[in-house]
Amino acid sequence: MLSHNLGYPRIGSQRELKRASEKFWAGKIDRDELQKVARKIRHENWAIQQAARIGLIPSNDFSLYDQVLDISLTVGAIPERYHQLLDGKSNKELDLYFAMARGYQRDGHDIKAMEMTKWFDTNYHYLVPEFTKNQQFKQYSDKILLEFEDALQKGIVTKPVLLGPVTYLLLGKEKEEGFDKIDLLEKLLPVYISILKELYARGATWVQLDEPALVLDLTAKQKLAFETAYSAIRKSVPKLKILVATYFGALEDNLDTAAGLPVDALHIDLTRGAGSLCALLEHEAFVNSTRKLSLGVVDGRNIWKNDYRKSLEFISAAAQVLGEDRLMIAPSSSLLHSPCDLDLETDETILTPDIKNWMSFAKQKLAEVVEIARLESIEWVLDKAFIENQKAIETRRNSPLIHKPEVEDRLTKVCDADFNRLNNFEIRQQIQLEKLKLPLFPSTTIGSFPQTDEVRLLRANMKKNLLTLEEYETRIREEIVRSLRWQEDLGIDVLVHGEFERNDMVEYFGESLSGFVFTQNGWVQSYGSRCVKPPVIYGDVERPAPMTVKWSAFAQANSQKLVKGMLTGPVTILQWSFVRDDQPRKDTAFQIGLAIRDEVVDLEKAGIKVIQIDEPAIREGLPLRKTNWSAYLKWAVDAFRLSAAGVADQTQIHTHMCYSEFNDIIDSIAAMDADVITIETSRSQMELLDAFANFNYPNEIGPGVYDIHSPRVPTVDEMVLLLEKALKVIPARNLWVNPDCGLKTRQWPETEAALRNMIVAGGLLREGL
Ligand code: GLN
Numbered sequence: 001m002l003s004h005n006l007g008y009p010r011i012g013s014q015r016e017l018k019r020a021s022e023k024f025w026a027g028k029i030d031r032d033e034l035q036k037v038a039r040k041i042r043h044e045n046w047a048i049q050q051a052a053r054i055g056l057i058p059s060n061d062f063s064l065y066d067q068v069l070d071i072s073l074t075v076g077a078i079p080e081r082y083h084q085l086l087d088g089k090s091n092k093e094l095d096l097y098f099a100m101a102r103g104y105q106r107d108g109h110d111i112k113a114m115e116m117t118k119w120f121d122t123n124y125h126y127l128v129p130e131f132t133k134n135q136q137f138k139q140y141s142d143k144i145l146l147e148f149e150d151a152l153q154k155g156i157v158t159k160p161v162l163l164g165p166v167t168y169l170l171l172g173k174e175k176e177e178g179f180d181k182i183d184l185l186e187k188l189l190p191v192y193i194s195i196l197k198e199l200y201a202r203g204a205t206w207v208q209l210d211e212p213a214l215v216l217d218l219t220a221k222q223k224l225a226f227e228t229a230y231s232a233i234r235k236s237v238p239k240l241k242i243l244v245a246t247y248f249g250a251l252e253d254n255l256d257t258a259a260g261l262p263v264d265a266l267h268i269d270l271t272r273g274a275g276s277l278c279a280l281l282e283h284e285a286f287v288n289s290t291r292k293l294s295l296g297v298v299d300g301r302n303i304w305k306n307d308y309r310k311s312l313e314f315i316s317a318a319a320q321v322l323g324e325d326r327l328m329i330a331p332s333s334s335l336l337h338s339p340c341d342l343d344l345e346t347d348e349t350i351l352t353p354d355i356k357n358w359m360s361f362a363k364q365k366l367a368e369v370v371e372i373a374r375l376e377s378i379e380w381v382l383d384k385a386f387i388e389n390q391k392a393i394e395t396r397r398n399s400p401l402i403h404k405p406e407v408e409d410r411l412t413k414v415c416d417a418d419f420n421r422l423n424n425f426e427i428r429q430q431i432q433l434e435k436l437k438l439p440l441f442p443s444t445t446i447g448s449f450p451q452t453d454e455v456r457l458l459r460a461n462m463k464k465n466l467l468t469l470e471e472y473e474t475r476i477r478e479e480i481v482r483s484l485r486w487q488e489d490l491g492i493d494v495l496v497h498g499e500f501e502r503n504d505m506v507e508y509f510g511e512s513l514s515g516f517v518f519t520q521n522g523w524v525q526s527y528g529s530r531c532v533k534p535p536v537i538y539g540d541v542e543r544p545a546p547m548t549v550k551w552s553a554f555a556q557a558n559s560q561k562l563v564k565g566m567l568t569g570p571v572t573i574l575q576w577s578f579v580r581d582d583q584p585r586k587d588t589a590f591q592i593g594l595a596i597r598d599e600v601v602d603l604e605k606a607g608i609k610v611i612q613i614d615e616p617a618i619r620e621g622l623p624l625r626k627t628n629w630s631a632y633l634k635w636a637v638d639a640f641r642l643s644a645a646g647v648a649d650q651t652q653i654h655t656h657m658c659y660s661e662f663n664d665i666i667d668s669i670a671a672m673d674a675d676v677i678t679i680e681t682s683r684s685q686m687e688l689l690d691a692f693a694n695f696n697y698p699n700e701i702g703p704g705v706y707d708i709h710s711p712r713v714p715t716v717d718e719m720v721l722l723l724e725k726a727l728k729v730i731p732a733r734n735l736w737v738n739p740d741c742g743l744k745t746r747q748w749p750e751t752e753a754a755l756r757n758m759i760v761a762g763g764l765l766r767e768g769l
């Protein structure tokens with residue numbers, strides 16, 4: 001049975017690509033040096049896959065920044081504003097490429113980068129292709145050919161990977177009115193076909209075209225585009241074997257379309273779309289064809305060991321209907337979304353051997369794929385590798401490290417009342433008005449203040465034991481007091497302690513909760529050179545002790561003004577971690593919700609009257625298919641309510657969200673029932689606020705009046721204008737004045753200037769009424 005891989009992480013096991021790219025951008029190394037590092041990573045990746053005995057090894061899965069941008073350059077979809085970089089001079093492709101990725105401010109040019117957005121429901125971000133009405137396509141970059149030839153020289157006939165034409169178009173954006181991007185297919189196809197022909201001429205036997213759009217809701221016209229595209233491709237390169245890869249979900253109503261494509265193989269994701277397997281095995285036309293079926297049995301997006309029994313059962317079911325010869329085995333998706341190599345986790349104080357034995361990173365996943373393919377052909381029950389695998393699965397299933405009866409018990413006892421505040425918002429607002437005595441248009445910030453090198457060094461030294469706990473805490477307390485005095489001087493109404501003790505809003509809580517572990521090197525690419533190292537939730541989550549009370553209580557004790565407690569919400573913690581796969585996400589979210597609830601209650605007991613529970617990632621968790629939205633939103637909102645509802649009416653609960661569109665989920669946001677929500681709106685000039693206005697959103701709201709992503713200091717007038725705009729749609733008594741998000745990435749001088757202007761703007765607004 002043929003094993004293959006859909007794509008390998010390209011950052012390098014030591015994040016070599018990140019380092020080299022950043023050096024290149026800073027002008028510290030030249031392009032040859034960067035290309036050398038890139039080539040080395042590619043060669044290493046191929047060597048790793050060869051050593052693992054993967055049958056078909058991918059090429060062109062590597063990218064210096066993003067695989068979607070690579071295709072834009074390959075098919076010459078280069079937006080007009082970059083054409084000034086095209087003229088004449090040779091060797092400019094790399095400059096153009098990074099200009100599209102990151103913008104270009106040099107030699108008198110000032111060109112904006114392309115927009116970036118999330119790749120399906122992952123935390124990877126791609127650069128959104130831009131299309132115009134008269135869009136032309138023309139083969140521009142030879143990257144895919146060069147990488148194929150490079151591997152060929154090493155004796156490997158790779159399977160080049162490229163984003164399929166239909167998904168590519170669907171991921172793009174129409175930059176003008178009056179056309180449908182899918183109608184560009186006709187012009188795009190000749191470029192794809194010519195590339196495929198060239199690959200065939202150079203000796204390629206298989207090519208993988210990724211069409212993950214096949215797991216999305218599609219219109220009839222979009223479905224038809226798949227047929228058009230692949231019929232044309234089939235006719236033009238009849239002998240090149242084409243594999244169409246779908247992943248991240250089930251085919252559902254796109255099954256007929258996918259099953260009917262005139263290609264040589266179809267890949268399905270069995271970790272997120274197992275339903276497609278049964279459906280395909282009952283699909284007469286597919287069964288009666290000669291098409292191969294690639295079974296994505298090893299999860300490309302998580303870090304858990306594969307359960308060989310489960311995978312082998314899928315394979316047997318498929319083999320019975322299709323025969324073994326028609327099956328291929330692979331990871332569910334590209335391994336881009338997994339960390340590189342579990343073998344690099346050598347520090348047993350960070351990742352204990354028992355938990356490590358349940359895990360598998362990209363390199364280990366390759367071995368699993370090959371092992372599963374081997375086991376399939378033998379009496380697996382007696383095989384040593386199989387037995388060992390099942391032992392690991394079994395220990396994990398029953399481990400007391402994972403299962404905490406008291407946590408599981410508490411979860412079963414959660415009842416309706418636990419999700420509800422005592423009284424509705426109207427009553428709470430009245431009580432809070434009396435108790436908190438806040439002025440009209442109260443001002444606040446979102447939580448973090450500039451994380452200076454000094455503060456970072458403090459934490460780093462503490463981790464390295466270069467500071468005693470006492471020294472460290474004294475220094476943090478000094479930072480807190482300084483920031484309190486500073487906020488008081490500015491005249492902010494609800495203060496924050498500044499989050500100086502936190503490196504990351506999820507990691508900080510993960511470190512204090514049970515059921516979480518961290519890795520030394522479990523980096524995953526987020527975009528470009530940006531990588532994240534998500535915590536791993538392996539077991540039942542519990543809060544052994546208060547996590548933030550000490551800092552918040554200290555801050556409150558040091559100011560006459562209200563100081564806001566600051567927490568990360570359950571959905572965001574879930575969304576930005578690797579999550580256990582042995583129970584529904586909902587259960588894990590509720591466990592975290594209960595832990596945060598305990599913290600909220602303890603903060604209240606310690607005299608904190610305003611508590612913010614950040615949920616910036618609520619929207620990110622939305623399922624790919626609309627039909628699944630309501631179920632997700634129900635439990636996501638419930639998890640938040642569970643965390644918030646343990647306090648008295650007079651305690652004011654805030655939440656915060658950013659990077660969001662709110663229109664289609666506004667009822668869920670309202671259902672969270674936070675007393676105050678602060679949101680990002682300044683970049684859209686308050687447009688995002690319309691959703692709240694149209695919905696008659698009842699609770700208090702702080703639409704961000706300035707963009708914290710830029711060092712630019714907004715003027716008073718600008719902010720007054722935005723606030724006036726907000727006042728048109730939000731009742732005055734509900735309006736707060738605050739920035740868009742936390743200020744940790746900013747410097748102090750601009751922060752001070754911006755907040756000072758913000759307070760003046762709020763004051764002018766008050767006077768104006
Ligand atoms: N409280 C966090 C901060 O201020 C919120 C960050 C976020 O929304 N991403 O940094």
Ligand code: ZN
Pocket residue numbers: 446616656657658740741742
């Ligand atoms: Zn934010």
